[in-house]
Amino acid sequence: MRDMNATPAQVREKIRRGMITGQTAGMCNGFAQANLCVLPREYAYDFLLFSQRNPAPCPILEVSDPGDRLLHMIAKDADIATDFPKYRIYLDGVLSEEVTDASPFWRDDLVSFLIGCSFSFEGELLAAGIPVRHIEEGKNVPMFLTNIPCQSAGIFHGNMVVSMRPMPADQVVRAVNATASMPKVHGAPVHIGDPEKIGISDIQCPDFGDAVTVYPGEVPVFWPCGVTPQAAVMAAKPSLAITHAPGHMLITDIPNAALKY
Amino acid sequence: MRDMNATPAQVREKIRRGMITGQTAGMCNGFAQANLCVLPREYAYDFLLFSQRNPAPCPILEVSDPGDRLLHMIAKDADIATDFPKYRIYLDGVLSEEVTDASPFWRDDLVSFLIGCSFSFEGELLAAGIPVRHIEEGKNVPMFLTNIPCQSAGIFHGNMVVSMRPMPADQVVRAVNATASMPKVHGAPVHIGDPEKIGISDIQCPDFGDAVTVYPGEVPVFWPCGVTPQAAVMAAKPSLAITHAPGHMLITDIPNAALKY
Numbered sequence: 001m002r003d004m005n006a007t008p009a010q011v012r013e014k015i016r017r018g019m020i021t022g023q024t025a026g027m028c029n030g031f032a033q034a035n036l037c038v039l040p041r042e043y044a045y046d047f048l049l050f051s052q053r054n055p056a057p058c059p060i061l062e063v064s065d066p067g068d069r070l071l072h073m074i075a076k077d078a079d080i081a082t083d084f085p086k087y088r089i090y091l092d093g094v095l096s097e098e099v100t101d102a103s104p105f106w107r108d109d110l111v112s113f114l115i116g117c118s119f120s121f122e123g124e125l126l127a128a129g130i131p132v133r134h135i136e137e138g139k140n141v142p143m144f145l146t147n148i149p150c151q152s153a154g155i156f157h158g159n160m161v162v163s164m165r166p167m168p169a170d171q172v173v174r175a176v177n178a179t180a181s182m183p184k185v186h187g188a189p190v191h192i193g194d195p196e197k198i199g200i201s202d203i204q205c206p207d208f209g210d211a212v213t214v215y216p217g218e219v220p221v222f223w224p225c226g227v228t229p230q231a232a233v234m235a236a237k238p239s240l241a242i243t244h245a246p247g248h249m250l251i252t253d254i255p256n257a258a259l260k261y
Numbered sequence: 262m263r264d265m266n267a268t269p270a271q272v273r274e275k276i277r278r279g280m281i282t283g284q285t286a287g288m289c290n291g292f293a294q295a296n297l298c299v300l301p302r303e304y305a306y307d308f309l310l311f312s313q314r315n316p317a318p319c320p321i322l323e324v325s326d327p328g329d330r331l332l333h334m335i336a337k338d339a340d341i342a343t344d345f346p347k348y349r350i351y352l353d354g355v356l357s358e359e360v361t362d363a364s365p366f367w368r369d370d371l372v373s374f375l376i377g378c379s380f381s382f383e384g385e386l387l388a389a390g391i392p393v394r395h396i397e398e399g400k401n402v403p404m405f406l407t408n409i410p411c412q413s414a415g416i417f418h419g420n421m422v423v424s425m426r427p428m429p430a431d432q433v434v435r436a437v438n439a440t441a442s443m444p445k446v447h448g449a450p451v452h453i454g455d456p457e458k459i460g461i462s463d464i465q466c467p468d469f470g471d472a473v474t475v476y477p478g479e480v481p482v483f484w485p486c487g488v489t490p491q492a493a494v495m496a497a498k499p500s501l502a503i504t505h506a507p508g509h510m511l512i513t514d515i516p517n518a519a520l521k522y
Binding site for chain 2: 044045048049051052053060063073151180181183187188261
């Protein structure tokens, strides 16, 4: 059973000890969670440049020094190799295995990228009185490949992946404003309305995640999604990449509200 | 005489031809201007990481591919090596010469960093009805070394440099809000009030730029300053660095208003 009053540091310690290995959605409500992408140093400049050129789908919260397993900014004394509940190990772009402890794979040349997550702005939407459909329906958010090109950087390139949240038209402006002030967690929507304009043919067939109900008259609203950099990394087939398993994130010490400008 | 209706592309062409070699303050009013730092590829990752860790003093607008002299995002077909009115060439951290054309120094391994400039948010302050003292007095903005440490990245480290604009207390909140929405050009102030709190002993003795009048009862407001990354680069003594000469910037195609979130 979850202790709703546990601090992020307490939850990270339980995860480190293997006492929590499941998804982190809803844990430590109000604190930002982070995605992970770990790459050998040889790929780090291209990936950092990709994130600089595409900050909306790839908002970087912290970058480790090469070989450093500890975080210093977004979570005090967090161990990157053990404090996510589950990791994915990719070799040459192919999923090799899922593990709950990435320590055996750590190397002195690994650079860790901690990336902002839409959980943070969903809290903001709920706080603004805007219901979030996939949360209501107990599903994963629907995500779609678009025809919106990212700016390439070295070996990394690809189109943007977006997440979709449907809502009545009279909530759209509030949703834009509630998220625009949080660019470190994807910020404002990238598209509002007609899915075909961004290359989505069927709103009921997401490329990732689950389909959700869109009621008659509702407007689909599309946000830049953190799957974008993951897809770009997988397509580039680096010799090694370590990521979090979907939904199994790091719980940071940063309150969501502190991510606002 | 300046043609007040000239487009950024027209002014860049005059600069490229050597017809304009002076400072760019006030040119193409309403369009963002950019600072320049060019480094060999071997230093590029550390510098990009320094900017990622210190986005307020070092907001990157565009990064070139190695060897590429053309800009692709903030100014169409602009030549980085010729479209600034004046450049400074640093060898091992020491100023070697000032030139109006950096082409003879260009190499295939050079990476160009275009950095946002406070000219953009000063336009926003003026538009919000907040007078800017150094503009009123025809001076350069006063800048100070502080005791605020930057996050180090590889070879780059140092304390933050800030610019100071004094104003009556009843304008401060408006000044914060007017600039907070523009993080790509330094964003909100980093400190308001007592200069000693950030290690400044005499507000009338700036470390860079000119002293300006501070009237009795006025509050000094301090913003992160683009001299910060320049100082960090000079201290690291890279074998080669090319920067713009102070005040001699690139005029971009980006309206200041488009830099807002």
